[in-house]
Amino acid sequence: MFVNRLLSVITSFFISAVCGLSIGASPATASPQELVVTEEDFKEERVYSPYAGRAYADQVFFGDMHFHTELSFDAGLIGTTLDAHDGYRMARGEKVISNTGQPVQLIRPLDFLVITDHAELMGLAPAIRESNPLLLSDPWGKWVYEKFNSGQEGRMAAFGSIIEKGTSGVNPFSSDELTRSIWGQFVRIAEGYNEPGRFTAMTGFEWSTTPDGDNLHRVVVFGDGAEKTSQTLPFSVFDSDDPQDLWKYLETYEDKTGGNAIAIPHNGNLSNGLMFSDKTRSGDPIDRAYAAARIRWEPIIEVSQVKGDGETHPLLSTEDEFADYETWDVGNLDGSAAKEEWMLQYEYGRSALKLGLKLGQELGVNPYKFGLSAATDTHTALATTREENFFGKYQHTEPSPDRHNRAVIPADDPALRILTSQEVASGLTAVWARENTREA
Ligand SMILES: [Zn+2]
Ligand SMILES: [Zn+2]
Numbered sequence: 001m002f003v004n005r006l007l008s009v010i011t012s013f014f015i016s017a018v019c020g021l022s023i024g025a026s027p028a029t030a031s032p033q034e035l036v037v038t039e040e041d042f043k044e045e046r047v048y049s050p051y052a053g054r055a056y057a058d059q060v061f062f063g064d065m066h067f068h069t070e071l072s073f074d075a076g077l078i079g080t081t082l083d084a085h086d087g088y089r090m091a092r093g094e095k096v097i098s099n100t101g102q103p104v105q106l107i108r109p110l111d112f113l114v115i116t117d118h119a120e121l122m123g124l125a126p127a128i129r130e131s132n133p134l135l136l137s138d139p140w141g142k143w144v145y146e147k148f149n150s151g152q153e154g155r156m157a158a159f160g161s162i163i164e165k166g167t168s169g170v171n172p173f174s175s176d177e178l179t180r181s182i183w184g185q186f187v188r189i190a191e192g193y194n195e196p197g198r199f200t201a202m203t204g205f206e207w208s209t210t211p212d213g214d215n216l217h218r219v220v221v222f223g224d225g226a227e228k229t230s231q232t233l234p235f236s237v238f239d240s241d242d243p244q245d246l247w248k249y250l251e252t253y254e255d256k257t258g259g260n261a262i263a264i265p266h267n268g269n270l271s272n273g274l275m276f277s278d279k280t281r282s283g284d285p286i287d288r289a290y291a292a293a294r295i296r297w298e299p300i301i302e303v304s305q306v307k308g309d310g311e312t313h314p315l316l317s318t319e320d321e322f323a324d325y326e327t328w329d330v331g332n333l334d335g336s337a338a339k340e341e342w343m344l345q346y347e348y349g350r351s352a353l354k355l356g357l358k359l360g361q362e363l364g365v366n367p368y369k370f371g372l373s374a375a376t377d378t379h380t381a382l383a384t385t386r387e388e389n390f391f392g393k394y395q396h397t398e399p400s401p402d403r404h405n406r407a408v409i410p411a412d413d414p415a416l417r418i419l420t421s422q423e424v425a426s427g428l429t430a431v432w433a434r435e436n437t438r439e440a
Pocket of ligand 1: 206208217218266
């Protein structure tokens with residue numbers, strides 16, 4: 001299968017209607033030769049067509065909106081050394097050297113890239129490598145640093161603590177100083193690669209809530225530069241594991257900075273029935289206010305990426321012969337719970353669109369009237385999306401003779417395991433706009 005199957009064309013939330021000149025209607029009695037445009041014709045009240053003067057989005061741009069570098073703990077601590085510089089450079093078309101020392105380049109450059117490292121423990125790996133003073137001044141940070149550098153046994157203890165803390169909802173750091181420093185550096189790096197009209201370098205992060213191993217992750221994308229994004233910090237599971245709190249964070253960001261941002265859910269297929277439910281995170285039925293907030297802040301969902309396809313499932317689309325494309329349906333994100341058939345309807349894009357129509361009738365607002373996108377979710381800092389040029393999800397699945405049989409989801413129950421051979425060389429997002437800029 002080729003990535004072309006996955007290119008989901010969306011209308012970008014960044015596209016705002018640009019007002020142009022209104023060409024008014026000429027008097028009906030005038031012959032074509034006598035058509036005259038007068039001052040009066042430009043007055044809005046003389047225009048019948050609501051689209052008169054609309055400046056159409058007339059160009060399509062391709063890019064990746066879900067992308068990890070060494071700043072993500074589940075990348076940087078297991079071998080990814082490429083950083084945001086490498087990610088943007090490669091997306092712009094340059095040759096880079098991969099995490100395993102292999103030269104790699106795209107068949108053609110991307111038009112835009114959003115780097116979205118996990119908010120939780122952002123920058124931990126480079127901070128350990130570089131003996132970052134902000135890490136060493138924190139009690140847990142110092143402990144992790146020392147364990148990590150004390151041989152195999154200590155390293156395993158550090159890993160155990162990092163995984164436990166990273167998923168527990170309790171921030172192990174005593175302050176946000178390290179995060180502030182890492183985030184500030186990152187948003188400034190993006191400025192250096194942003195070239196209006198040629199390449200759009202954007203920033204974001206991933207809110208990585210995984211209750212009981214069920215995936216509720218959202219990627220947050222900012223439409224702004226460092227002047228605004230440096231005024232916030234990534235919102236993590238340490239702040240809240242409820243998407244309604246993430247939406248409040250986005251609202252606060254926009255109110256404070258005048259900027260714009262959205263959240264994009266992904267991998268409903270690994271949520272075990274939670275992602276597109278008819279209930280809130282706390283189990284109450286969705287009400288009108290929830291529906292309005294959800295579609296306000298989540299106007300797009302990511303339906304394809306390396307961890308399987310999220311558009312539909314053969315049991316949901318029984319007459320669609322393509323419905324079994326790259327299906328991951330054995331369990332949840334950490335392989336701790338098996339999939340049950342009732343869950344499927346709440347996990348996939350198409351069934352969510354159907355549920356949204358029903359909820360829209362009942363509530364007056366449809367929470368699932370979303371557009372579709374696709375991304376890589378690469379953890380190698382390499383946005384490779386073609387099978388002949390695919391560098392895998394992690395450093396350990398970069399090209400090698402035995403790359404196919406490693407674990408992506410190393411579940412205790414063999415039936416719930418996912419192997420690297422099941423990774424998908426997916427995908428990109430296409431955006432209609434008038435020019436290749438953050439603002440457009
Ligand atoms: Zn995720
Ligand atoms: Zn991700």
